[in-house]
Amino acid sequence: MGFCVSGTRATIMGIGTAVPTNVLQQSSFSDYYFETTNSNHMVDLKAKFANICEKTMIEKRHLYMSDEFIRSSPSITAYNSPSLNLRQGLADAAIPQLGAEAARHAIADWGRQASNITHLVFCTTVSGCMPGADFELIKLLDLPLSTRRFMLYQAGCHGAGISMRLAKDLAENNHGSRVLVVCSEVITMAFRGPSKSHMGNLVGQAIFDDAAGAIIIGAEPTGNERPLFEMVSASQDIIPGTEEMVVSKLYEDGIVYTLHRDVALHISRNIEGRVKKALERASLLTKDWNEELFWVVHPGGREILDKVESSLVLRKEKMDVSRKVMAQHGNTLSSCVIVVMDEMRKRSRKRGLPTAGEGLEWGLLFSFGPGLTVETILLRALHNQEPNA
Numbered sequence: 522m523g524f525c526v527s528g529t530r531a532t533i534m535g536i537g538t539a540v541p542t543n544v545l546q547q548s549s550f551s552d553y554y555f556e557t558t559n560s561n562h563m564v565d566l567k568a569k570f571a572n573i574c575e576k577t578m579i580e581k582r583h584l585y586m587s588d589e590f591i592r593s594s595p596s597i598t599a600y601n602s603p604s605l606n607l608r609q610g611l612a613d614a615a616i617p618q619l620g621a622e623a624a625r626h627a628i629a630d631w632g633r634q635a636s637n638i639t640h641l642v643f644c645t646t647v648s649g650c651m652p653g654a655d656f657e658l659i660k661l662l663d664l665p666l667s668t669r670r671f672m673l674y675q676a677g678c679h680g681a682g683i684s685m686r687l688a689k690d691l692a693e694n695n696h697g698s699r700v701l702v703v704c705s706e707v708i709t710m711a712f713r714g715p716s717k718s719h720m721g722n723l724v725g726q727a728i729f730d731d732a733a734g735a736i737i738i739g740a741e742p743t744g745n746e747r748p749l750f751e752m753v754s755a756s757q758d759i760i761p762g763t764e765e766m767v768v769s770k771l772y773e774d775g776i777v778y779t780l781h782r783d784v785a786l787h788i789s790r791n792i793e794g795r796v797k798k799a800l801e802r803a804s805l806l807t808k809d810w811n812e813e814l815f816w817v818v819h820p821g822g823r824e825i826l827d828k829v830e831s832s833l834v835l836r837k838e839k840m841d842v843s844r845k846v847m848a849q850h851g852n853t854l855s856s857c858v859i860v861v862m863d864e865m866r867k868r869s870r871k872r873g874l875p876t877a878g879e880g881l882e883w884g885l886l887f888s889f890g891p892g893l894t895v896e897t898i899l900l901r902a903l904h905n906q907e908p909n910a
C-alpha cells in the first residue's frame with residue numbers, strides 16, 4: 522500500500538542528518554557545566570540547574586566543541602566576555618562541515634547525483650559571514666557552481682519551516698529543479714556560563730544542542746526517485762503579543778537569548794487554530810486527530826511537547842518521535858524537526874508500516890521560533906520503501 526504523488530506538488534525525496542561526536546550525558550551535565558564555567562560556588566543556582574536538566578527529559582546531547590576547547594576558552598565559559606571572534610571562527614568551520622555531512626546522507630537517500638541539485642537553501646541560527654556556509658557547502662559537496670543559493674542566517678528554531686516553505690515554492694515554480702535544504706546548528710555562539718539574573722539563559726544551556734538536517738525537495742519525481750512525503754501546504758503565522766517570549770541578539774560576547782517562562786503556554790494556546798486552518802485550507806475533513814494524523818512537532822522543550830499534546834487532546838504515543846529526538850539530541854534549533862522527520866520514516870519502515878508517516882496518509886509538521894512564529898506544513902505521507910528498492 523502507499524499513496525501516489527499528485528502532479529506538480531513539491532515532495533521530500535531524501536532526508537539526512539548529522540551530529541558531532543562529542544556526547545554529553547544530561548544526568549551529569551549540571552556538574553560538567555558548573556565545573557567548566559568555574560561556577561561551583563553558585564551552589565543554589567547549580568541545584569536549580571540540576572532540577573531543570575532533570576525536567577528536560579533529555580538523556581544525551583551532542584556538542585561540536587570539544588572538552589579541551591571548552592576548558593581552554595575562558596571567554597566562552599564566562600557569562601559575558603568579548604568572544605565573538607573565537608565563536609565565529611569555530612562556527613565558520615562547524616556549520617558547513619556538519620551541514621555537508623547531513624547533505625551527503627540526504628543525497629545518498631535520494632539516490633541521484635549531487636550534480637542534479639539546482640538550488641540550495643542553507644539555514645543556520647548561528648554564524649554570519651560571506652561568502653557564507655552555503656558557498657562552503659558548494660565546495661565541500663562539489664555541487665555545480667551554477668547552483669542557485671539562498672542563505673538564511675539568524676533563522677531561529679523555525680528555520681526548517683522557513684527553508685522548506687521556500688524550497689516548496691522553488692520546486693513548484695522551476696520545472697525539473699531539485700532543492701537541497703540544509704539546516705546546520707552548533708551552540709558555539711551561545712554557550713556561556715550561568716547568571717542568577719538570567720534564568721532564560723540557564724534554561725537554554727540545559728536544552729540546546731548541535732545537529733544538522735538536510736532534505737531534497739522536488740516536484741514531478743522521475744522513475745528512480747521515491748518521495749517520502751508530499752508538501753501539501755506551508756504557512757507561517759505570528760502569535761500576536763508574544764514578541765518578548767524568545768529573543769536572540771548577537772553581541773560582542775556572542776548570541777544572547779532570553780526564553781520566557783510562558784513560551785509553551787502561548788504555543789499550546791495557539792496550536793489548535795493552526796491545525797484547523799491547515800486542514801481547512803486543504804479541504805480535509807479530518808475529525809480524529811489521533812487516528813488520522815501523524816505529528817512532526819519541533820521538540821522545543823519537554824513542556825512544549827506536553828502542552829501541545831494536551832491542548833490537542835493527543836494520545837501520548839502521537840508525540841513519541843518528537844520525544845525520542847528530544848531525549849537523544851535535545852533541542853537542536855532549526856535542524857531538530859528534520860531529525861524528527863528522519864526518525865519517523867525510519868521507525869515507520871522498521872515497523873513495516875505502509876507510509877513514512879507511521880502508516881497514516883496525512884500529518885502536520887510544526888516548528889516554533891522567535892516572534893513567536895509558527896511554521897505549519899501539511900504533509901501527505903507516501904510509500905515507505907528502501908531507496909531504490
Ligand SMILES: CC(C)(COP(=O)(O)OP(=O)(O)OC[C@H]1O[C@@H](n2cnc3c(N)ncnc32)[C@H](O)[C@@H]1OP(=O)(O)O)[C@@H](O)C(=O)NCCC(=O)NCCSC(=O)/C=C/c1ccc(O)cc1
Nearest residue numbers: 576577678720721769778780781782784821822823824825
Ligand atoms: C523543561 C523545562 C525547561 C523545565 O520543566 P518544567 O516542567 O517547566 O519544570 P519546573 O516548572 O519545575 O521549572 C524548573 C525551574 O525553572 C524555571 N523556569 C523554567 N523555564 C523558565 C524560563 N523560561 N525563565 C525563567 N525560569 C524558568 C521555573 O520557574 C522553575 O524555577 P524554580 O521553581 O525556582 O525552581 C520546561 O520549562 C520547558 O520545556 N520549557 C520550554 C523551553 C523553551 O522555551 N524552549 C525554546 C523554544 S524556542 C526554540 O526552540 C529556540 C529558539 C532559539 C532562538 C534563537 C537562539 O539563538 C536560540 C534558540
